[in-house]
Amino acid sequence: MQEKYSGSHPNIWYPFTPIKGAPTPLKVTSGNGAWIELAGGKQLLDLISSWWVNVLGHARPEIADAIHGQAKCLEHVIFAGFTHEPAEKLAETLAGKLPGRLNRVFYSDNGSSAVEIAIKQAWQYWANLGEKRESFICFDHGYHGDTFGAMSVSARSLFTDVYKELLFPVESVPYPVTWRGDDEIQEKEAAALGRLTQLLEQNPKRYAAIIIEPLVQGAGGMRMCRPEFLQALRRLSHEHDTLLIFDEVMTGFGRTGAWFACERAGIEPDVIALAKGLTGGFLPLAATVCSDSVYEAFASADPAKTLFHGHSYTANPLGCAAANATLKLLEQNEYAFKNLEQEHIEHLAKLEDHPKLDKIRVTGTIAAMDIKTADRPGYLNQVSAIIKRKAFEQGLLLRPLGNVLYLMPPYCITRDELAQAYRGIAAILDEL
Template identity: 60%
Template sequence: MHPHIWYPFTQAKTALEPLKVKSAQGVWLELENGHKMIDCISSWWVNTYGHCHPKIAEAIYQQAQQLEQVIFAGFTHDPAEQLAEKLVAKLGAPFNRVFFSDNGSTAVEVGLKMAYQYWVNQGQARSTFLAFDGAYHGDTFGAMSVGARSLFSAVFSNLLFNVEFVPFPSTYWGDRTAEETEAKVLSILEKALDERGDRIAGVMIEPLVQGAGGMRMCRPQFLQKLRAIAQSFNTLLIFDEVMTGFGRTGDWFACHKAGVSPDILCLSKGITGGFLPFAVTVCSEEIYHAFYDDEPLKTLYHGHSYTANPLGCAAALAGLELMTEYEPQFRSMEAKHHAQLAQLKDHPAVEKLRVTGTIAAMDLVTQERSGYLNTISLEIRQRAIAKGLLLRPLGNVLYILPPYCIRDTELAQIYQGIGEILTDLSKDFLI
């Protein structure tokens, strides 16, 4: 461990020495010792188009020579205006207003504050949010509050505001109970809104895929019914698309794939293709109008020093162009995952195989309790590195989430390596 660095999500006393990456190109990382690895998880899900893409690098370079940063309160600039216009145009109705920030957790915080103050500005006291079991929305306090109470937030539990949680209708290949499960969840939601709807500010969900909660997936049909229920009870629907946005689900956005328009949308991660920290929270004109007033207290008092940073805007604009170029790849990857996963479906140590767009996942049946602390994760990580693969399982959940530039041969290499690892581990770790 470096003597002056505090690493994220790491218990320094017991952790292995971090690997030093010296360079990267496309899906490949090169370590200090020359060892090369395929980045199977897009480096925490951000490198949508591959590492060091020249188009984004050039856009940042050109922008840096003209305007690198300016205060965004009382000022504006072309990159921010162009990005807002292009995002709104691509997202479609009802999205019309873009609020800039700098990371996924903050995009969620802004979304929560928008939803809460939307009601306050109309004289309604709505202070409760509905969220889903297994959710993860980030590590700031509001984001932790609407996330499942877990290892990540346990120390801070007394500081989190109360949230009502309902089950998440996760499904997988061959799940014959999906519709029944969804009906039960929707019934719970309707009951909560019927009894306490005048106190509920909004419903927050990771649409189609819960990320850090274990790549748990739900069907578009559930989100469509959820949208209808939220509308019928006059509450706001918030989509956390920090991970699922920008092609991850096989469409530009999960809301597009599901055919659902939430009231508030949180975006980050892939927005700059992994080059710079950046985020936006997008909302409808109706929500924006609730803040548009002569009364100062109706202002959304939130901002950051680097709000709408021109370099980040330039990277995001280049990323939107690349989204069009890579659209055939992210739309076709689901079928490729299906073909590769089919070779593992009968493995006795694998269950609940599932795919949504560019994301494939499976549960490993181990001798330990399922969950984030399952030690199979570290075993797989170490064995994968030796095979030239960067895999980072979520406990006993193994997933693949590669950049869109990955070649078919490289994707096959990932699955071949996973198959070999599962065979090697079966004797000692897997049932």
């Protein structure tokens, strides 16, 4: 007989969850707008967009209808040697929304894969040009996914430690994190840019690319930087002939208050990785989009210059249909993600002097704050479990990153619902 732990299902291995000692998983029966409903009828206000994917809320009928219509026509077809209208339409829309010459769309299934493809494109770009570049530059506390390439360019952490012998070496530089009232940001940016300059000048032909989560590092603790830093980073990468990869798996599709973080920063990376919000949370789909100049390095009849990468479900028509419906809804509701930042700021102003809070910050639809505790800061800080339990009692779905409490609600959240969320957070803080 199989052993059952913590009330979990006897046949399921849950992600990011200790097998012993974890709370019993909550069974969800339905979702509607910013809310999910559990077995038994309790409702929770989803303030994390269910791992940051449900940008438009749950059970949007327009997306469901698009999937249903596509399923009656074509559910899937191999994407090597074939094409179809949903994938072509989506690629055209993405190219039209992205800045500059980010025009070449390579489809995959999830954020880790989108980053993995970006890494492979950058590495092979130089190989196809006859150069051997040996490494990448990444940033402290960065997180880019759970495949081996994505882990290699992520910060060494609890997520990667057991696999460290299998990861390729990279160089890491400080991420100039900032928050409301930070008066040392220019010094932090100068230090990061100084270290970058040093690496690029000492080894001018070593690095295939610099990879960064622009404006907001997600799983690393909702750490935020300024557009000015990204602009300086772009200048450096140009000056030293190194590709720049933006991992916008989390920050894309309105999260930073603009369609993309690169748009808000006013710059164009060479490669961008997209996923999460692309289908509004309905189906797995990702895209790695590169510039025309990167693409041209692969434009050859020589098989050795082919990007040999693919997935069985590459450009799945159902996923593309969901994405097309999602992008159409985002176009119709731009005000929703463009106005959330100001609403966050109004609520956060009331919490700025709370004795339990530090480093309050906001970028677009994302608000975050550090909880002061006696425990060591970081992902394993036990205040996370306390907040999750108290949030459940308040009817809120929150999932802190250790001692970092954040809100990343779906754009359909109403002013009253957001006010309800902040009242609940204030009550939780008062009880800590």
